[in-house]
Amino acid sequence: MKKILTLVGVSVLGGILTLGGYKLFIEKKHKEQLAVEQVSDLPVFVPTATNTNNNALIVPNFTDAAEKSLDAVVHVKNTAIVSSPATMSDYFFGRSQPRAQVGTGSGVIISPTGYIVTNNHVIQNANEISITLNNNKSYMAELIGTDETTDIALIKIDTDEDLPFLAFGDSDNAKIGEWVLAVGNPFNLNSTVTAGIISAKSRDLSGRNTQSFIQTDAAVNPGNSGGALVNTNGDLIGINTAISSRDGSYIGYSFAVPSNITRKIVNDIMEYGNVQNGILGVVGGALNSKAAEQLGTDITEGFYVSDVTEDTGAEKAGIQSGDIIKKIDNVEINKSSDLTGYLKTKSPNDVVNVTLLRDGDEEILPVTLLKNSLLEIPTIGVVKNISTEELKDFNLDYGLKISRLTESPRLESYWRKNGVEEGSIITRLNGKKLYSIDDAQKALKSRSYNEPLQIEIINKQGEKVVYNFR
Numbered sequence: 001m002k003k004i005l006t007l008v009g010v011s012v013l014g015g016i017l018t019l020g021g022y023k024l025f026i027e028k029k030h031k032e033q034l035a036v037e038q039v040s041d042l043p044v045f046v047p048t049a050t051n052t053n054n055n056a057l058i059v060p061n062f063t064d065a066a067e068k069s070l071d072a073v074v075h076v077k078n079t080a081i082v083s084s085p086a087t088m089s090d091y092f093f094g095r096s097q098p099r100a101q102v103g104t105g106s107g108v109i110i111s112p113t114g115y116i117v118t119n120n121h122v123i124q125n126a127n128e129i130s131i132t133l134n135n136n137k138s139y140m141a142e143l144i145g146t147d148e149t150t151d152i153a154l155i156k157i158d159t160d161e162d163l164p165f166l167a168f169g170d171s172d173n174a175k176i177g178e179w180v181l182a183v184g185n186p187f188n189l190n191s192t193v194t195a196g197i198i199s200a201k202s203r204d205l206s207g208r209n210t211q212s213f214i215q216t217d218a219a220v221n222p223g224n225s226g227g228a229l230v231n232t233n234g235d236l237i238g239i240n241t242a243i244s245s246r247d248g249s250y251i252g253y254s255f256a257v258p259s260n261i262t263r264k265i266v267n268d269i270m271e272y273g274n275v276q277n278g279i280l281g282v283v284g285g286a287l288n289s290k291a292a293e294q295l296g297t298d299i300t301e302g303f304y305v306s307d308v309t310e311d312t313g314a315e316k317a318g319i320q321s322g323d324i325i326k327k328i329d330n331v332e333i334n335k336s337s338d339l340t341g342y343l344k345t346k347s348p349n350d351v352v353n354v355t356l357l358r359d360g361d362e363e364i365l366p367v368t369l370l371k372n373s374l375l376e377i378p379t380i381g382v383v384k385n386i387s388t389e390e391l392k393d394f395n396l397d398y399g400l401k402i403s404r405l406t407e408s409p410r411l412e413s414y415w416r417k418n419g420v421e422e423g424s425i426i427t428r429l430n431g432k433k434l435y436s437i438d439d440a441q442k443a444l445k446s447r448s449y450n451e452p453l454q455i456e457i458i459n460k461q462g463e464k465v466v467y468n469f470r
Contacts, residue, residue: 060179060232061232062179062181062193062195062232064232064233064234065181065230065231065232065233065234066181066183066193067234068166068230068234069166069181069183069193069228069230069234070134070183070191070193071133071134071135071164072108072109072163072164072165072166072228073106073107073108073109073134073166073183073184073185073191073227073228074106074107074108074109074116074131074132074133074134075104075106075107075131075132075185075188075190076104076105076106076107076116076118076122076123076129076130076131076141076155076226077102077103077104077129077130077131077132078102078103078104078105078122078123078124078126078128078129079101079102079126079127079128079129079130080101080102080103080125080126080127081101081127103122104122104185104188104223105118105119105122105123105184105185105223105224105225105226105227106118106122106183106184106185106223106224106225106226106227106228106240107122107131107155107226107227108166108226108227108228108236108239109163109164109165109166110165110166110168110236110266111163111165112162112163112164112165113156113162113163114139114156114157114158114159114163115144115154115155115156115266115270116131116141116154116155116156116157117152117153117154117226117239117262117266118152118153118155118225118226118239119151119152119153119225119226119239119241120146120147120148120151120152120153121151121225122153122225122226123143123146123153123155124146126143128140129141129142129143129155131155131157132190133163134190134191139157139158139159140157141155141156141157142155142156142157143155144156144269144270145269145270145273145274146269146445147265147269147274147275149210149275150211150257150261150262150265150275150344151241151242151257152239152257152261152262152265152266153226154265154266154269154270166228166230166234166235166236167235167236168235168236168259168260168262168263169230169231169233169235169236169237169259170237170259170260171214171237171238171258171259171260171261172258172260172331172342172345174198174201174214174231174237174258175198176197176198176199176200176201177197177198178197178198178231178232179195179196179197179231179232180195180196180197180198180216180218180229180230180231180232180237180238181193181194181195181218181228181229181230181231181232182194182195182196182216182218182219182220182224182227182228182229182240182254182256183227183228183229183230184220184223184224184225184226184227184228184240185223185224185227186220186221186222186223186224187221187222187223188223189223192224194218194219194220195218196216196217196218196219197216197217197218198214198215198216199215199216199217199253200214200215201214201215201258202335202337202338202341203215203255203337204336204337204340205242205255210340211337211340211341212258212261212337212338212340212341212342212344213241213242213255213256213257213258214229214237214238214255214256214257214258215253215254215255216229216238216253216254216255216256217252217253217254218254219254220240220243220254221243224240224243224254225240225241225242226239226240226241227239227240228240229256235259236259237256237258237259238256238257238258238259238262239256239257239259239262240254240255240256241255241256241257242254242255243255258341260345261341261344261345263345264344264345264346264347268347274438274441274442274445276347276348276371277343277344277347277348277371277372278343278346278347278348278349278350278369278370278371279309279312279313279343279348279369279370279371279372279373280312280313280314280339280343280352280354280367280369281308281309281312281313281314281315281319281370282303282305282307282308282309282312282314282319282325283305283306283307283308283309284303284304284305284306284307285303285304285306285336286302286303286304286334286335286336287299287300287301287302287303287304287324288300291304297324299324299357301326301334301335302324302325302326302333302334302357303324303325303333303335303336303338303339304322304323304324305319305320305321305322305323305324305325305356306321307321308320308321311370311373312370313367313368313369313370314354314367316367316368317354317365317366317367317368318365319354319356319365319367320358322358323356323357323358324356324357324358325339325354325355325356326355326356326357326362327354327355328342328343328352328353328354328355329342329352329353343369346369347369348369348370348371348372349368349369349370350368350369351366351367351368351369352366352367352369353365353366353367354366354367372437373385373437374403374437375400375437375440375441377426377429377440377444377455378444378453378469379406379411379453379455379469380402380405380406380411380415380420380426380455381402381403381404381405381406381407382402382403382404383400383401383402383403383426383437383440384400384401384403384437385400385401385436385437386399386400386401386425391425394425394458394462396425396427396458398427398433398434398435399425399426399427399434399458400425400426400434400436400437400440401423401424401425401426402420402421402422402423402424402425402426403422404422405420405421405422418459418465418467419459419460419461419463420457420459420460420465421460423460424457424458424459424460425457425458426440426455426456426457427456427457427458427464428454428455428456429443429444429453429454429455429456430443430446430447430451430453430454431454432446450470452468452469452470453468453469453470454466454467454468454469455467455468455469
């Protein structure tokens with residue numbers, strides 16, 4: 001019995017010693033190892049938001065802006081007389097009669113006296129323009145003027161009472177991410193309001209750096225064209241013009257002509273009957289990584305000046321090839337459409353401050369914008385104003401000089417075979433004498449639908465030849 005108790009005691013003592021040793025040495029080391037492994041997976045510093053402001057959760061109130069806008073946005077109906085393509089039955093039973101074709105869109109009242117802005121494509125080729133207000137009253141509208149380049153048109157209705165209207169806002173101050181409303185008449189659904197944010201600015205959809213749209217994700221569909229893009233204050237900051245779509249309906253993005261460009265066009269149409277563009281006189285393109293590498297610069301944003309046009313404000317102010325334009329007045333220039341978009345808000349004789357980089361140094365040059373002296377005429381190319389002295393060499397007192405033939409290889413070959421080249425003189429368009437670029441613009445605008453383009457040219461042999469194009 002004594003031996004058994006001694007054996008049990010030894011066993012218990014051995015167990016206690018074994019357990020104590022495990023707890024003291026092995027388990028402690030294992031815990032330390034686990035702790036090290038867990039800590040090693042954590043970052044040294046964890047950023048934590050400490051702002052407890054809940055304003056970001058507050059949804060903006062659009063009701064005031066919508067209430068301001070609805071009565072100032074109208075329904076536009078365009079009635080055009082069109083002829084159907086000839087069919088076999090026409091040869092047996094006579095030509096079918098022209099028929100009326102109706103198109104619809106939107107417009108924005110911009111004055112209590114009845115001036116309305118819409119898109120040029122909404123009223124193009126219209127024989128009759130009808131306007132329906134939000135109160136269902138209808139009026140016939142008069143076309144005041146258009147600008148095809150920016151797709152803006154100005155029309156007017158006469159009423160016995162003042163009309164509700166929208167005031168122009170400053171589109172240069174519009175911010176990316178800012179809430180906006182699109183107001184119009186999609187699919188003939190009158191007085192429709194959609195909301196979104198400004199997704200981008202200075203968008204060019206043409207690929208030729210001739211456009212500068214505000215991009216938004218507010219839903220815009222066919223019929224919204226010519227309608228209002230307004231901010232939450234109810235200020236007009238754009239005219240809805242285009243959508244990005246494969247099937248013609250909204251799939252995510254829409255585009256508006258900025259209000260500053262629209263206002264400039266409207267003022268010019270009212271005062272001059274056409275648009276007076278202020279020309280800077282630089283040729284070049286936007287910088288990016290690839291362009292910067294090719295040009296040997298580390299600057300990847302801005303407008304690189306590759307050439308300066310003769311007798312322009314840029315040349316007279318001292319802008320040189322190789323300069324990088326970073327800013328005009330207070331507008332940052334990061335791409336070509338930033339430059340063209342801002343210049344479209346300016347007029348001849350306006351002075352702009354051009355901030356540029358030259359050999360790493362920043363300079364600010366005041367530049368006086370000049371009137372456009374170049375115009376592209378379909379089928380032939382670019383023409384420019386000509387001095388009185390040059391005209392005397394041709395025994396003429398009117399005409400425009402061809403400065404560059406069309407880029408179409410087929411047409412360029414045709415002109416050169418007929419003795420027409422750079423330096424030849426165009427004297428008339430559709431029978432109208434050309435004393436300046438303005439005369440050529442008016443002649444092209446007054447050309448009726450399907451009317452052939454008639455060009456009278458003095459070729460290099462001094463011969464006067466008339467060409468007709470359809």
